[in-house]
Amino acid sequence: MNEFKLAQPQSVGQATSFLSQKPKGCHIMAGGTDLLGEMKNGIIDAEVVVDLKSLPELSFIKREQNKVRVGALTPVSELAENSFIQNEYSVLYEAALSLATPQLRNVGTVGGNLCQRPRCWYYRDSQILCLKKGGHKCFAFNGRNKYHAILGGGPCFIVYPSDLAPALISLGAEVIIASSKKEKKIPLEEFYVLPKENLLQENILQPGEMLKEIQFPLKGSGEKSTYHKLKERGTWDFALVSAAVNAQITNQSFKEIRIILGGVAPIPWRAKKAESVIKGNRITQSLLQQAAQEELRDAVPLTDNAYKTKLVQSIMSQAALSLVKT
Amino acid sequence: MAEKKFNKKKESSPLSYHEEYRDKKTPQPQKTPSPEKERFTLISGYTPRIDGERIVTGKAPFTHDINLRGLLYGKILRSPHACAQIISMDLTKAKNLPGVKAVLQLKKEKVQYVGEQVAAVAAVNEFIAEKALKMIEVEYKTLPFVVTEEEAMKKDSPRVHENSNVQKFSDYSRGDVEKGYQEAHAVLEKTFKTEIEIHHPTETHGSVAKWEGDRLVVWDSTQAIHNVRNGLAKALNIPQSQVKVIKKYMGGGFGSKLGLNDYTMAAAKLAKITHNPVKIILSRKENSLTVGNRPSSIQTLKGGVKKDGTITSLSLINYTSGGIGRGDRCSEPMIDIYRCPHIKVNEYTVYTHTGPSRPTRAPGHVQGTFALESFLDELAAEIDMDPLELRKKNYTTKNEGGTGIPYSSKGLDQCYQIGAQKIGWHRRNKIPGQSNGRFRKGIGMGTQIWWGVGRPETLADVMLHPDGSVEAICGTQDLGTGTRTYMAVIPADTLGLKPQDITVKIGNTSYPWCGASGGSTTTPSVAPAIRDAAVKARDYLKKMAAEKLEIDSKNIGVADRKFFNQNNPNQSITFKELTEDLSREKVFHGEYVGRPSGYAYNTFGAHFAEVEVDTQTGKIKVIKVIAVHEIGRVMNKQTAESQVVGGITQGVSTALFEGRVMDPSIGTVLNPNLIDYKLATSYDSPEIEIHFVDIVDPRINNLGTKGLGEPPRIPIAAAISNAVYNAVGIHVKETPMTPDKVLQTLKEKEA
Ligand SMILES: Cc1cc2nc3c(=O)[nH]c(=O)nc-3n(C[C@H](O)[C@H](O)[C@H](O)COP(=O)(O)OP(=O)(O)OC[C@H]3O[C@@H](n4cnc5c(N)ncnc54)[C@H](O)[C@@H]3O)c2cc1C
Numbered sequence A: 001m002n003e004f005k006l007a008q009p010q011s012v013g014q015a016t017s018f019l020s021q022k023p024k025g026c027h028i029m030a031g032g033t034d035l036l037g038e039m040k041n042g043i044i045d046a047e048v049v050v051d052l053k054s055l056p057e058l059s060f061i062k063r064e065q066n067k068v069r070v071g072a073l074t075p076v077s078e079l080a081e082n083s084f085i086q087n088e089y090s091v092l093y094e095a096a097l098s099l100a101t102p103q104l105r106n107v108g109t110v111g112g113n114l115c116q117r118p119r120c121w122y123y124r125d126s127q128i129l130c131l132k133k134g135g136h137k138c139f140a141f142n143g144r145n146k147y148h149a150i151l152g153g154g155p156c157f158i159v160y161p162s163d164l165a166p167a168l169i170s171l172g173a174e175v176i177i178a179s180s181k182k183e184k185k186i187p188l189e190e191f192y193v194l195p196k197e198n199l200l201q202e203n204i205l206q207p208g209e210m211l212k213e214i215q216f217p218l219k220g221s222g223e224k225s226t227y228h229k230l231k232e233r234g235t236w237d238f239a240l241v242s243a244a245v246n247a248q249i250t251n252q253s254f255k256e257i258r259i260i261l262g263g264v265a266p267i268p269w270r271a272k273k274a275e276s277v278i279k280g281n282r283i284t285q286s287l288l289q290q291a292a293q294e295e296l297r298d299a300v301p302l303t304d305n306a307y308k309t310k311l312v313q314s315i316m317s318q319a320a321l322s323l324v325k326t
Numbered sequence B: 001m002a003e004k005k006f007n008k009k010k011e012s013s014p015l016s017y018h019e020e021y022r023d024k025k026t027p028q029p030q031k032t033p034s035p036e037k038e039r040f041t042l043i044s045g046y047t048p049r050i051d052g053e054r055i056v057t058g059k060a061p062f063t064h065d066i067n068l069r070g071l072l073y074g075k076i077l078r079s080p081h082a083c084a085q086i087i088s089m090d091l092t093k094a095k096n097l098p099g100v101k102a103v104l105q106l107k108k109e110k111v112q113y114v115g116e117q118v119a120a121v122a123a124v125n126e127f128i129a130e131k132a133l134k135m136i137e138v139e140y141k142t143l144p145f146v147v148t149e150e151e152a153m154k155k156d157s158p159r160v161h162e163n164s165n166v167q168k169f170s171d172y173s174r175g176d177v178e179k180g181y182q183e184a185h186a187v188l189e190k191t192f193k194t195e196i197e198i199h200h201p202t203e204t205h206g207s208v209a210k211w212e213g214d215r216l217v218v219w220d221s222t223q224a225i226h227n228v229r230n231g232l233a234k235a236l237n238i239p240q241s242q243v244k245v246i247k248k249y250m251g252g253g254f255g256s257k258l259g260l261n262d263y264t265m266a267a268a269k270l271a272k273i274t275h276n277p278v279k280i281i282l283s284r285k286e287n288s289l290t291v292g293n294r295p296s297s298i299q300t301l302k303g304g305v306k307k308d309g310t311i312t313s314l315s316l317i318n319y320t321s322g323g324i325g326r327g328d329r330c331s332e333p334m335i336d337i338y339r340c341p342h343i344k345v346n347e348y349t350v351y352t353h354t355g356p357s358r359p360t361r362a363p364g365h366v367q368g369t370f371a372l373e374s375f376l377d378e379l380a381a382e383i384d385m386d387p388l389e390l391r392k393k394n395y396t397t398k399n400e401g402g403t404g405i406p407y408s409s410k411g412l413d414q415c416y417q418i419g420a421q422k423i424g425w426h427r428r429n430k431i432p433g434q435s436n437g438r439f440r441k442g443i444g445m446g447t448q449i450w451w452g453v454g455r456p457e458t459l460a461d462v463m464l465h466p467d468g469s470v471e472a473i474c475g476t477q478d479l480g481t482g483t484r485t486y487m488a489v490i491p492a493d494t495l496g497l498k499p500q501d502i503t504v505k506i507g508n509t510s511y512p513w514c515g516a517s518g519g520s521t522t523t524p525s526v527a528p529a530i531r532d533a534a535v536k537a538r539d540y541l542k543k544m545a546a547e548k549l550e551i552d553s554k555n556i557g558v559a560d561r562k563f564f565n566q567n568n569p570n571q572s573i574t575f576k577e578l579t580e581d582l583s584r585e586k587v588f589h590g591e592y593v594g595r596p597s598g599y600a601y602n603t604f605g606a607h608f609a610e611v612e613v614d615t616q617t618g619k620i621k622v623i624k625v626i627a628v629h630e631i632g633r634v635m636n637k638q639t640a641e642s643q644v645v646g647g648i649t650q651g652v653s654t655a656l657f658e659g660r661v662m663d664p665s666i667g668t669v670l671n672p673n674l675i676d677y678k679l680a681t682s683y684d685s686p687e688i689e690i691h692f693v694d695i696v697d698p699r700i701n702n703l704g705t706k707g708l709g710e711p712p713r714i715p716i717a718a719a720i721s722n723a724v725y726n727a728v729g730i731h732v733k734e735t736p737m738t739p740d741k742v743l744q745t746l747k748e749k750e751a
């Protein structure tokens, strides 16, 4: 780890002004569960670390008239322990609970989770300079890629590792981005970018900007949601494939449905093709199979990850059917 | 030069492990010990770990915790290349960094794997040491390399050592396999693979070295204090008497801490130069790259069987790779365990440019058992036989498949019987894969054989103090398995005391000699030696008591901290009153003297597993495991059961999750951490039920006890593999059995 300066801002304004002064070697630290790993392993050389833990006012879960607001610094464990979230937003509760381990959930934050960096093992090796780190080659493409993308990949094939992102997108969440100049609100779905658009980062944050808050609408009537995550081992594991499903069910059919897949693409993958197959139709196993197949039409598996297509088929129908059963 | 010599020896470590720990010719005891006649109160009971509280409350000092005045921190620069020539190395900048006390070049010519040590730094803190590493300028000329077993086997692949990458290293044959195949009704051939595993003990490797004039003291996280001492003395060319190695507590080793390590040498050298103690603790990444691994294997088995289940022939061709080190001999279970007249084995080691192998908890037996036991279930299916019946049909009480000498004791038949009953063997699918639906359950089993004999000439002392306190002393080491606890239990039982009355002293080369803790040798070495010393102490005290009580010492009994007249228990004298008459402390020397030859001494066991396979996602869940072991007399059931739980957890872990991932084009390990190298978690642990067969080996030693370190690690992957086969009708044939491989296998079955 390099020597670095630690900045402990006393307000969001101060934080963003720190960030705007030294955009290059300046990194935001929330819980630090991801950032410190990157620093210790020599993947990033931070000059200044802006420690958001000095801003406890960014840690909250608030229910308002027509929306729920979650501060960026809220620990993941609080999402999992909040009874309102538990009762109303199964998808978010289940995603939070599926994530990492109790220790990491206590320390890791919602904002950090949404902004975490990829887990690609080539990216995480400080001695390998791949495309994402400004190099000339994606080593995963012809290398070992069992955990990599089957959808939306190229020229980099990471999968976006966050469990909370698919869940929040399924709820139609928006994020508030703060900078020293202004605040803006955009749908979380539009926060993430494919490598085709930007190889070096996974979201649209500009230097000097930070994620301040997440908002999502109150639960509509008949709305049901769930998060299913397939991992190799029982816990302490990123998703091989996951599915966040939020749907409005009437008369055994999905009036509205949002399906967001995790572990398959460089961004949380909105399965729009599958959604349109399902929407308005009577729910059957074969409909769901057909929907998955439709979505997977664009899938381009690499050498080691074709099995993920099978997992997508399984998890999509599993998750959707579980909403009908309960 | 001396150092080089040592490295050469290390390279052949898998074989020397075999030579060092396996049953071998021993000095003959003067009288047969007849341990089966002895009765005990504490031994074979449930005594909680005497150091358990210290460990879980963080009070027990591990090597990582050692802190000394003036301590410097050592860090090691490691090769980023799989194969390269070192052209030049410039240490100047690193030496000039304030806070750096010494910089040492460790490698001059060639590096052979990513992670090989090249140079070392000692500095006043870790931060500066790390910074200095980056300032060492090394110029390499990279050379062609090969890091996967399959690639290395190809003719034109880059050579790792002077000779071809594929080297014959273990051949065996008896009878005439071709004749056996002709006699068989069914002949089958299958290939099984196991991936390279990393030991990953909880505590990473580390040493602290300190010179006191010409004497060297080393605190080391090691399974073998005496080996480390001798290794250091040899490499540094100083007398063994001038080196002391101390190991207090450690968080496991599993074979990766069996001898002197290169970083320990670096610490000793840096400490010499700086005149300060130096501590080197390896990171998790360094642990993944450089301190050992379990070799992979590609095992092709062929077998012939008659309709009645008689195995006629077995053969094995094995390609096994342990990086720049040797592969593992995987054939022993096949050669030994089942009655079979014709056997042929050819094993080849395949060298690659990756870190050297080291013995890993039951080297060779783990891989060999996975393949052999899985294969036997397929043979059984060929002739429509219950796989357990097939094993019973070929049961033998003599080693080498019935062609050798008798086993001194063998309770495997009882393991089968207990295991089958407890798991509900009748519940399994009569035809593998006969059940339907998405989730399919299956039951399978695997047999275990291992060594587990003691090392003759192991010494231990029991010391009585006039104030009634007692010490049990032995130069062994506790890996976390419970050595300390039975070292208290045995003298306590012998002297009529409680375990807490005994002060146990281990982990110091100044104590009486004991070998490395490997090969399941520790208990059958240390327990008889300490028992011998305790019996001598007891007999001495009995004589004193006899004089006091004015009766024959033959009539003296010991219990409840008293020596009493067995004919009149009211007539007694307390242990404390007796020792008060000792004018000074008195030491009783004990020794494990050896066992009669003409018998084979082995441990046996069987694991029965129930699994559920999700045929949609390829995920295997191990529901339940019944483990039955025969290890002679159990010294302490409490810690023995923990040992079995540990073995099963590790076995589940490697059956389902663990495997080193190499990138063939860069030549580096892609999962040198505990996120991507996946160890089983508590969620993955099955329900575990443990049984020990009640057998006392009549001649192995004075307690009739055998070892347990490795046995519970051996049959579990096979039991899981066979349970999966029973569930879905096909073996996955490759560990780890991850969802991608399971789905691929199911696809092959459909096709
Ligand atoms: C062993 C392990 C297992 C894990 N398993 C999972 C898992 O199963 N699922 C999962 O989703 N994640 C997992 N994670 C990833 C991650 O650490 C956690 O999800 C956690 O929530 C991240 O939050 P943090 O506050 O610690 O982030 P930090 O480490 O503080 O930050 C992460 C990144 O986001 C940036 N950042 C943080 N906050 C902001 C902000 N407000 N605005 C802009 N940028 C910001 C940082 O600069 C940094 O680049 C795992 C991590 C580890 C180490």
Ligand code: SF4
Binding pocket: A118, A120, A121, A122, A123, A130, A131, A132, A133, A137, A138, A139, A140, A141, A148, A155, A156, A157, A158
């Ligand atoms: S997938 Fe992306 S991060 Fe991984 S090696 Fe390729 S370019 Fe680098």
